Amino acid sequence: MSVKTIFYTLIGTIVVIVTGCMLVELFNISIYSSQIANLAKVSAYQSCALFTQETYKTDLTANYGAVASPDILDSEGNLYISGDFYPGDTVEEIYLALYKSSDFTTAMSPLRSTYTNLDLMMKGLENNGHVTVPAISWNSSNADIQANRNATKANQFYKDHYTPANLGIPYMDIDTVSKMFRWNLAQLYSNCDSDLIQIDQTGKQFVNYKGFRCYVQDAQITNCTYEVYYMGKDPTGNEPNNHANESVAADFTARTGIRVKDVNGDTTGITVSTTKDIAGNIVKDNAAVTVVEVDYTMPVAYQGITPLDTLFEFVWNNSVEGLSGGPVDRTVTEDFDNLTTSQVTSTNVNGSHTIPSAGKLLFVLVN
């Protein structure tokens, strides 16, 4: 066996091993990256559904999904994701924390002109259930009677802890839904096994999912955008009526897949109608549907399932200091909220190697 043959054999072996590892990593990334994205979508959707179910109103015990779920621990027994979802211990505390917040007011104020009941609900909250009820008598006008009814209703909404979900509006409290989102993600990705919740070189916890590092504790719902589809005016602009505005209904159906009855001859789907109260004001609530677009993100890095990454790291970490100064800092950045493309691709700015796995889903409540 000549020296040439020995070198050919050595190089050939290395090439075969590296190529084999790369193929395995390629298949792994191709298959499981889409699974990660799909599971994140399922987790986000289920967390929106759980929030809408308002479980804190029916079960204040720390049982699964009610007010809280069990804390998730990492492989060393330290807390990873807390199971406390809601901000408070009683129904009253939670209700006020969620619906007297500035986030709620900012998100729902634009919808008050469309939803009469939402407007009343918010008035009840603003006045802590003590909206002044104007007195009425046998000769009061319809406007006065309606004002009396509205004020009474606003106070009743506050007393009964009415929420936008009770009125058919899918409001999402970003903090609470994010907590549920993280809990769902951590359980899903870890296969309910705390051994898969590990710690990286910088001491940061992550869930090891098929070679991916999922930094679930930094996953969050980033934004909720509310869009109202008001289908109350018929094509000639008349209301009240029982026929939906076909162009608005068509846009709604195209976006959500939910059909509207009597639009383009459709005999199935949701029905819309507008009415008038006794003061002559159009009540639009039953002709409007709000769609919320939920944006979410979760930082993901890849550590691989073969020794290939370890090999590259070994080579990389043995670099010589050059003119520009010390070796590359490969610590993971903590600033996931403001992660930019340049940070992800550059190895000089905090050495970040995480990529935000972002997604978006639509959530609709039909009253």
Added chain:
Amino acid sequence: MEDGVKYIFKTLLKVPIIIVVTYFIFNIFAFCFIYFKMLGASYIVMQTAVENNYLPATELTTLHNYINQFNDIEMVSNAALIVGDDGTNLVVYDGVTTDPTVPEGLTTSDARRKTQYGHNVTVGVTCRFLPVWPLQHGRVEGFNPGSGDGTDYIGDPTTDMVVDIEANNITITYNVPGLKYYPDLIN
């Protein structure tokens, strides 16, 4: 003459080696193909369990029928849907019992029984891949006691099948939390 005899013997040796290597490569491709199909099926099973906390009767029957179709492939046997874990073995669906009383010793939720948000459920798929080799004699390995040698499982075949998963070389399981809250369920 000697070279000719040498050549004949070399050829006689090369041909079966080439045939065996070809079968080996074919078996690798077939294994990958079947593995990825099972992986896709397991993902659907897992997603159904996550979205409902269990496998509802209709979906259970559909998934069972789909997994059963794998048994029609000559290179696959014992394909089954995993619906639980009794602490020692995985429990496979027998195709009949959709809402059983949980057998004694079942430590995690049976995927045929509705549970509350957050409870774990073990689901998955399993099968045995049968490689093909030249001059292999035909054999039938059945999952039901009447059609094969019946030694591929342990337990009572008229109730839940308890499968020794070491007999199956492709087993993909997930232990997932149910993410649906049922207001009518008491924890």
